[in-house]
Amino acid sequence: MRIQGTPGDTMLAAMKGVYIVAQTPFDADAGIDLASVDTLVDFYCRHGADGFTVLGVSGEAGKLTEAESLAVANRYIARAAGRPVIVGVSSPNLAQLSQLTAKVMDAGAAGVMIAPASGIRTDDELARYFDHVFTAIGDVPVVLQDFPGATNVGMSVPAILSLVERHPQIQAIKQEDLPSLNKITRLRQGGGRRVAILTGNNAMYLPLELARGVDGPMAGFSYPEMLSGVYRLHTQGDTDAANDLFERYLPLLRYEAMGFWGVAARKEVMRRRGAIRHATMRQPGPALTAEDHREIDALVARVEARLAEAA
Template sequence: MSVITSKTKGVFVIAVTPFRHDGTIDPGSIDSMVDFYFEKGADGLTILGMMGEAPKLTLAESLAVARLTLARASGKPVIVGVSAPGLAALGELSGKVMDMGAAGIMVAPPATLRTDEQIINYYRHVIDTVGAETPVVLQDFPLSTGVQISTKTLGVLFTAHPSIVMLKHEDWPGLQKISDIRRAEAQGQRPVSILCGNAGVFLPEEMQRGADGAMTGFAYPEMMVDVVRLMNAGRVEEAHDVFDAYLPLIRYEQQPGLGLAVRKYLLAKRGAISCAAQRRPGIMLSEPAVNEIERLVARQDRRLTFPA
C-alpha cells in the first residue's frame, strides 16, 4: 500500500464523482476517469473532496466510490476526503478506506470552529479518532469553510501530530503562508508536504514560494503536471507560458457555484466521463455558457505549444 508522507510531491488531482443522468454513480466512468487522470501525468488522486460532491453521497456510496477508484488506481496513491460534521462518521469512513488501501485521508475543519484553541482541540480529537498511524492531509480552505487557521496554529498542529503529513493549501491570498511555513521549517519546525488548490490559479507562484505541487481539480490536469515539472526543473518562464495558455479556462472554471458544472462538461467533452451530470441539487450550464466554454477551448487549442 502506497501512503503519503511529509515528502510527497507532485500532482494529486481532485477527482469528480461521475453520475449517470438519473443521479446514480457511474462505475464505468470512474474507471475511465481514473485512467484519464493518470494518463495525463497525475501522481495520485484525491476523491470525495468538496468538488467530488461528497456531502451528497451516503456512506455506502462513498465506500463504493473509494473501492472502485482504488481498484482502478492499481496501487497508485489515492487520498480520501473524510470530512464530516461528527467524528463518529469521520472515523468510520476513515477506518474503512484505509483498510481498502487508501494513501491517507483529508480532513477540513468544520465551520463551527472560531478560535485557535478550538482548531487545535478539533484536530487532536481527529487524530485520536482515526489513529496516529493514519496519514492526514489538513485542508486549509477558509473561503469555503470560513475557518481561518494561522501559520502559528498550523505550526502547533504539525508539531503535536506527526501524522499530519500534508497541508492542502487553499488560503487566498495565501502565498505568504507558504513562505512563512518554509521559513519556520528552516528554523527547526517539522517539515510537511504542501500541495496547493484553488484550481491552480496561483500554481506558478506557489511553486516559487516552496510548494511541493498541486492538489486540485481542473479539466486539463496536464497543465498542472507540466507547470510543476517545469518549475522543478528551473524552467520558470516556460512554466508560466504553459500556465498562461490555460488561464482563460481556469478563470472561467473558478466561478463560484458554476465551476463544477464547467469542469464536468469539459471532462465529458474530453472523454474522461460519459455524462456531465451532477447529483441534485446542482447547477446546469445554459446555452450561452456552453458557447463561451467552447470558444475558450478553441482559442486554447490554437495557443498551446508544449515544452519538451
C-alpha cells in the same frame, strides 16, 4: 481500523507532484457512475497524475451517502493501480469521520484529508477539535486542509505549525487560504517538522505558489496535462516555459474557478474529451445553459488554437 505504523514512514511525508482533485461522475439520472471512475482515472493518468484526492469539495462529497462515498473511494483506489489516493473524510460527525477513515484505509487509501469543522473560532477550539479527531482515527496519515472559503474556519500559521508538532499523523497541508503566497512562505519558514504543502484553489496561482515552495498542485482542471506540465517544467528550472504553458490555459482555468458552477463547466469539458460519459451534477447544483455551452466552445477552441501555435 488498520494501523499504519509510524506516521513518518508513510509516503505522504514526502509527497510531491500532481495530486488531481478528482470529480465524482454521475449518470444521466444522477446515480453514481463507477464505470466513468475508471475512464476518468485512466484519463488523469495519461495526463501526468501522480496521485488522486477524492471526495473533496469539488468532488461533491457532501451530496453522497456514506455507502456511495465508500463505493467511489474504493473504485478510485482499485483503478489507481498503486498511485496514492487521498480520501476526503471531513465531517462534523466524528463517528462518521472515523468510520469512513477506517474503511478507506482498509481498502488501501494512502491517507485521508480533514478540514476543521465549521463553527471553530479560536486556536484553543481548533486544538481540542483535532485532539478528538486523532483520538478517534488513531495513527492514520492525514492531509490537513486549510480552506476557510469552504469551512469558514481561519487557521493561523502558528496554529497550523502547532498542530503539525502536536500530531505526527499530519503529513501534508493542502493550503488554499487566500491570499496564499505569504502564508506558504511563513509555513515554510516556520521551522519544526517538515511536511508537504500542496496548493488548491483550482491551481489559479500555481507558478507563483511553486516558486514559494509548495510541493505540487492538489487541484482539478479539465486539462490536467497543464498541471503536470507546469509542475515538471518548474522542477526542471524552466520557469519561463512553465509560465508560458500556464498562460495558454488561463482563460479556461479561470472559467472553471467559479465554485460549483465551474465544476459543472469542468465536467462538461471532460465529457467532451471522453473522460466521463455524462457531465451531470447532483442537485442542488447548477445546470449549464445554451449560452454557457457557447462560452465553453469558445474557450476550448482558444486553448486548442494556442496549443497548436506553440507546437
